[in-house]
Amino acid sequence: MSAAEVRIGLLGLGTVGTGVVSIISRHQEELRHQVGCPVTIKKVLVRDMKKNRPVDLDDSLITDQIEDVLFDQDIDVVIEVMGGVESTKEHLLTALRNGKHVVTANKDLMAIYGAEILQVAAENNCDVYYEASVAGGIPILRSLTEGLAADRITKMMGIVNGTTNYILTKMTQNGSSYEEVLKKAQELGFAESDPTADVEA
Structure with missing residues (x-):
């Protein structure tokens, strides 16, 4: 990683990716x-180059070629917010093998392939940050691994799912129907277009 700046390759520019760019x-x-040091976005992978996007990004930063991110020697960190599992796993493994640190909010990916991804990261002296993939982004992993490292946890209870939490809160507070609140959650980007993993898991 350059000591002068942290250079980011972003995979995905939907609701979450747009939020990352904005932040x-x-x-x-x-x-x-x-x-x-400064944090700069070097390249952003999108599916559709012609799509209008509500974000201020120079066109030269946008690509629809994954290789432009994974094999760019100037990119230090790959942030994955595009979703999917199988192809996304391969992309992240390639990034790690090319010496890039990885950040992901992909809960399905980490649930299925987390161990393999972490192993490849260790083999390549890279870090994987996936706090946002657990409990709706609540910093629970850091609390468990750092703050409570010497404690013995015997039980954990609660709704540790941001989508379900949002839906139940709105249904209780507003008396709205499940269908109404789920639709609103999808419009706001809290729920995926296919929310099965969040609401039925």
């Missing part, structure tokens, strides 16, 4: 202070 853009000073 990086709006919080440059805070990020520089926390990381110790």
Whole structure:
């Protein structure tokens, strides 16, 4: 990783990817202070180059070729927010084998292939950050691995799913139907277009 800056390759520019770009853009000073150098977006992978996007990004940063991200020597960190499992796993393994650190919010991917991804990361001296894939982004993994490392946890209870939490809260507070709240959650980007894993798992 360059000591002068952290250079990001972003996989996906949907609701979450747009949010990532917006946060990086709006919080440059805070990020520089926390990381110790500027954080810049070097390349963004999209499925459709012609799609209009509600984000301020130079067109030269956008690509529909995965190789432009995975094999770019100047990219230090790959942030995956495109979803999917099988092809996404292969993309992240390639990124790790090319010495890139990985950040993902992909709960399905980590549930199925987390052990393999972490092993390849260790073999290539890279880090994988997946806090956002667990419990709706609540920092539970860090709490368990760092803050409670010496404690013995015997039980954990609760609804640790952001989508389900949102739906139940809105149904209770507003008296709305499940279908109404689920539709709204999808419109807001809280729920996937196929919310099965969140609401039936």
